[in-house]
Amino acid sequence: MRRAIELSANGPAWGVNPQVGCVILAPDGRVLAEGWHRGAGTPHAEVDALSRLSSPTDARGATAVVTLEPCNHIGRTGPCSAALIDAGVAAVYFGVSDPGPSSAGGAATLEAAGVRVQGGVLAHEVEQSIRPWLTALRTRRPHVTVKWAASLDGRAAAADGSSQWITGPAARADVHARRARVDAIVVGTGTVLADDPTLTARRETPLLDAPGSAAPSTSAGTSTSTSTSTSTSTSTSTSTSTSTSTSDSATPAATLHAHQPQPVVIGRRTIDAGARLHAHPEPLLEYRTHDLTAVLGDLFERGVRSVFVEGGPTLASAFVAAGLVDEFVVYLAPVLLGGPMLALGDLGIASITDARQLTLVSAELLGPDLRLVARPAPA
Numbered sequence: 001m002r003r004a005i006e007l008s009a010n011g012p013a014w015g016v017n018p019q020v021g022c023v024i025l026a027p028d029g030r031v032l033a034e035g036w037h038r039g040a041g042t043p044h045a046e047v048d049a050l051s052r053l054s055s056p057t058d059a060r061g062a063t064a065v066v067t068l069e070p071c072n073h074i075g076r077t078g079p080c081s082a083a084l085i086d087a088g089v090a091a092v093y094f095g096v097s098d099p100g101p102s103s104a105g106g107a108a109t110l111e112a113a114g115v116r117v118q119g120g121v122l123a124h125e126v127e128q129s130i131r132p133w134l135t136a137l138r139t140r141r142p143h144v145t146v147k148w149a150a151s152l153d154g155r156a157a158a159a160d161g162s163s164q165w166i167t168g169p170a171a172r173a174d175v176h177a178r179r180a181r182v183d184a185i186v187v188g189t190g191t192v193l194a195d196d197p198t199l200t201a202r203r204e205t206p207l208l209d210a211p212g213s214a215a216p217s218t219s220a221g222t223s224t225s226t227s228t229s230t231s232t233s234t235s236t237s238t239s240t241s242t243s244t245s246t247s248d249s250a251t252p253a254a255t256l257h258a259h260q261p262q263p264v265v266i267g268r269r270t271i272d273a274g275a276r277l278h279a280h281p282e283p284l285l286e287y288r289t290h291d292l293t294a295v296l297g298d299l300f301e302r303g304v305r306s307v308f309v310e311g312g313p314t315l316a317s318a319f320v321a322a323g324l325v326d327e328f329v330v331y332l333a334p335v336l337l338g339g340p341m342l343a344l345g346d347l348g349i350a351s352i353t354d355a356r357q358l359t360l361v362s363a364e365l366l367g368p369d370l371r372l373v374a375r376p377a378p379a
C-alpha cells in the first residue's frame with residue numbers, strides 16, 4: 001500500500017478525479033504490475049496496472065492493492081470492480097472507501113464475485129494523501145485553503161495599503177507550487193482593485209536566489225492574454241466580457257507551471273468598476289454575491305474540488321466566519337508593520353472564549369520567513 005500511495009502521487013493533485021495508485025502482486029508476493037491514474041478521462045489506476053501486465057493471464061489468482069476502493073460505476077471509464085473480476089484477480093486490498101454516491105459499492109461487487117476483499121489498509125496515510133479530494137466529495141463543496149502573508153505582528157499591509165513582497169522568494173515559490181495543486185484561486189474584488197494580482201502558478205528560477213547572481217535581464221513577461229469571463233448560474237452572475245492585458249513583468253525569470261488554476265472573483269466591485277485580473281490563462285469566474293456557501297456549491301457542480309483563497313482580509317474572514325475553511329497556510333516575515341492592517345478582518349469574536357481553535361500541523365522556515373499550516377481543531 002505504501003508503494004501504491006507513492007504511485008498515486010504521480011497523477012495530478014488538482015482536477016475532478018482523485019490521485020489513485022495500484023500494485024498487482026503474484027501469489028508469491030512478486031510485483032507483476034503497477035499503475036496510477038493520470039487525470040479525468042484516462043484509465044483508473046486498477047485498469048492502468050492491469051494493462052501493464054506482461055500477459056493478461058498473469059492477473060489470475062493475483063492480488064490487487066489499490067489506494068481507493070475500486071469503483072463500481074460507468075463514468076468516464078468503466079467499472080474497475082468488473083475489470084478486476086474479469087481479469088481473474090483473487091484478492092483486493094484497498095485503503096479508503098469511495099465517497100462517491102454513484103461510484104461506491106465496488107467492494108461488495110467484488111465480494112459477491114468471490115474475490116477476497118479487505119478495506120482500511122493504511123487508511124490514515126491514504127486519507128492524508130488525498131485529503132482535499134475526500135473533503136470535497138464528503139462535503140459536496142471544494143476543499144478550502146486560506147492563505148495570507150503577514151508581518152510578524154500579523155499585519156498584511158502597511159498604512160498606505162502597500163503589501164507586495166512582504167515575504168521572500170522561497171515563500172513566494174511555495175505559494176506558486178501550492179497554486180499549481182489546486183483547481184481555482186479565489187479573490188475578492190477589493191484585492192483585484194488594490195493589487196491587480198496575476199494569480200498564476202509560476203516557478204521562480206533558482207538563479208533569483210543564488211548569492212551574487214544578477215536576476216536575468218530577459219523579459220518573459222510580455223505575452224498578451226485575452227480572456228473571456230464565463231457566466232455562472234443566473235443567481236450568481238450575469239457577466240460575460242472580454243479583456244486584454246499584459247502579463248506581470250515583475251518576475252522576469254518565472255516559468256509557468258503546466259497546470260494553471262482557474263481564477264474566481266467574488267463580489268460586485270470588479271465587474272462594476274471594470275477591473276480585471278490580468279494574465280490569467282483560464283476563463284475567469286465572477287460571482288456577484290457574498291453567499292460563500294452558494295459559490296462553493298456552484299464551483300463543486302463545475303468540477304472544482306479544491307480552492308486557494310488569496311482574497312485579502314475581508315474575504316478571508318468571511319470564509320472563517322462561515323466555517324468554510326479546511327486549512328490555513330500563513331507566511332510570516334520577520335518584519336514589523338504595526339498599525340491596523342490586519343491579515344484577517346473582524347470575525348465578530350467578542351470574548352477570548354469564542355476564539356476559533358486551530359491545530360498547528362507544521363511550522364517551517366522558508367528562507368528568512370516562517371510558513372505555518374493549521375487546520376480547524378476537531379470539535
Ligand code: AOF
Nearest residue numbers: 017020037044045071075076077100103
Ligand atoms: C479515478 N481514478 O484510479 C479511480 C477512481 O469519471 P470517472 O469514470 O473517471 O470516475 C471517477 C470516480 O471513480 C472517482 O470519483 C472515484 O470515485 C472513482 N475511482 N477515479 O479517477 C482512479 N480508482
Ligand code: ZN
Nearest residue numbers: 044071079080
Ligand atoms: Zn475505477
